[in-house]
Amino acid sequence: xxxKTSEAGGVTFVHMSGRLTSATSGQAYDELVRVAQSGTKKxxxxxxxxxFIASSGLRSILVAAKMLKGSRGEIxxxxxxxxxxxxxxxxxxxxxxxxxxxxxxxxxxxEA
Amino acid sequence: MRLKNDLGEIDRCLxxxxxxxxxxxxxxxxxxxxxxxxxxxxxNIISYAFRDDDEHLIEVEMAADQEQFRAIVRDDGVEFDPFxxxxxxxxxxxxxxxxxxxxxxxVRALMDDVSHRRVDGKNVIxxxxxxxx
Numbered sequence: 001x002x003x004k005t006s007e008a009g010g011v012t013f014v015h016m017s018g019r020l021t022s023a024t025s026g027q028a029y030d031e032l033v034r035v036a037q038s039g040t041k042k043x044x045x046x047x048x049x050x051x052f053i054a055s056s057g058l059r060s061i062l063v064a065a066k067m068l069k070g071s072r073g074e075i076x077x078x079x080x081x082x083x084x085x086x087x088x089x090x091x092x093x094x095x096x097x098x099x100x101x102x103x104x105x106x107x108x109x110x111e112a
Numbered sequence: 113m114r115l116k117n118d119l120g121e122i123d124r125c126l127x128x129x130x131x132x133x134x135x136x137x138x139x140x141x142x143x144x145x146x147x148x149x150x151x152x153x154x155x156n157i158i159s160y161a162f163r164d165d166d167e168h169l170i171e172v173e174m175a176a177d178q179e180q181f182r183a184i185v186r187d188d189g190v191e192f193d194p195f196x197x198x199x200x201x202x203x204x205x206x207x208x209x210x211x212x213x214x215x216x217x218x219v220r221a222l223m224d225d226v227s228h229r230r231v232d233g234k235n236v237i238x239x240x241x242x243x244x245x
Contacts, residue, residue, distance in 0.1 A: 019147070022155040023123055052144040054151045055214040062211055069206050083144040090221035091214050092202025 001050075003031050011107055012040040017049035020057035028057055032064035041073040044106040048079025058091055065097055076106040115154070117161075117168040117187075122154045125172055136176050142241050145222040146181055149239050152215040153185055153194070161189025161235070180224075183239045192235060193228040195220065 001024035004015045012035055020028055035043060045061060047053070065075045078100040080088060088094050100106040113128055115121040126147055133143040154170065162168050173184040200217035201210050220226055225240040 019126075021122065021126065021147075021151045023119060052148050054148055054155075055218050056155070058214055059211050062206075062209065065206060066209075081144075083141060083148070086145075086222070087148065087218060090202075090218065091200070092209075095203070096206045096209060 001027060003028055005031060005035060007040075009107070011042040011044055011110065012038070013044050013046055013103065015046045015049070019051045020053040022054050022056045025054065025056035025060055029060035029063065032060050033067065036064040036067035036071075036073070039071070040068075041071070042107075042110050043068060043073060043075045044100075044103060045075065045077045046079050046103060046106075047077060047084055048081075048102070050081070050084055052083050053087055055091075058087070058093065061093070061097070074110060076100050076109060078102050078106040113172050115170045115172060117158045117170060119155060119158050121158070121170075122151055125150060125154060128172075129174065132174050132176070138176060138181060139243075142181055142243065146183060146239070146241055149219045149222050149241075150183060150185075152219050153237060153239070156194060156215060157185070157187045157189060157235075161187050161192065163190060179243055181241045181243070185237045185239070186234045188234050191230050194237075195226055195228055 001016065001018040001020055006013050014032065014035055016028060068075050076098050079102055080099060088099060098109060100109060113125065115125055129147055129150060157170060168188055171186040175182045194216045197216055200213040223239045224242045227238045229236045
């Protein structure tokens with residue numbers, strides 16, 4: 001699993017690639033919590049190069065989403081493949097966090 | 113294959129699954145679903161099934177035919193049927209949504225059939241994923 005963070009136009013992008021397994025989720029947790037605490041108000045988690053995500057990865061995203069909610073920030077997830085989408089949906093994450101097709105749609109949804 | 117009760121062993125099992133799925137040309141959907149299910153199940157077993165600090169072996173068998181993929185996981189840990197746990201909370205709002213409890217929920221949701229039996233002092237878990245679903 002690789003994780004890269006960048007910023008553009010007041011939006012923070014966290015790009016994950018590979019497999020978010022129970023073994024690699026600690027790395028994702030640390031980075032998502034760091035970003036959520038950095039004061040960003042708009043966070044896009046780009047999972048378009050993520051093969052799959054285990055529950056420990058879901059927990060990391062949920063913790064970041066709770067933190068952002070507490071600081072009146074917003075979070076979007078974009079680019080989920082069918083497996084990742086199914087995992088988000090069956091975990092009820094789609095009712096908590098808006099899933100977008102790509103980064104453009106995610107960024108546009110903040111302005112809406 | 114046999115794994116030690118060490119979380120680092122899960123990657124070795126997922127690599128074996130990759131080889132298996134490549135050899136039998138299994139669809140990516142099935143490969144990914146089984147990878148998540150095995151990851152969840154093995155991390156649960158390794159983290160919670162053993163009450164001592166000894167080394168234990170966990171056996172994982174994989175089989176596939178034209179109808180289904182099947183994985184059998186055996187451990188000699190404490191008797192535990194993960195599938196009797198109550199369903200996870202997937203509806204409350206973001207402030208009150210619990211952080212945990214999703215792992216076994218995912219295994220159930222991603223597999224077509226799951227079962228647990230206790231046989232000769234071992235937990236035997238069978239995961240089935242049907243082809244073309």
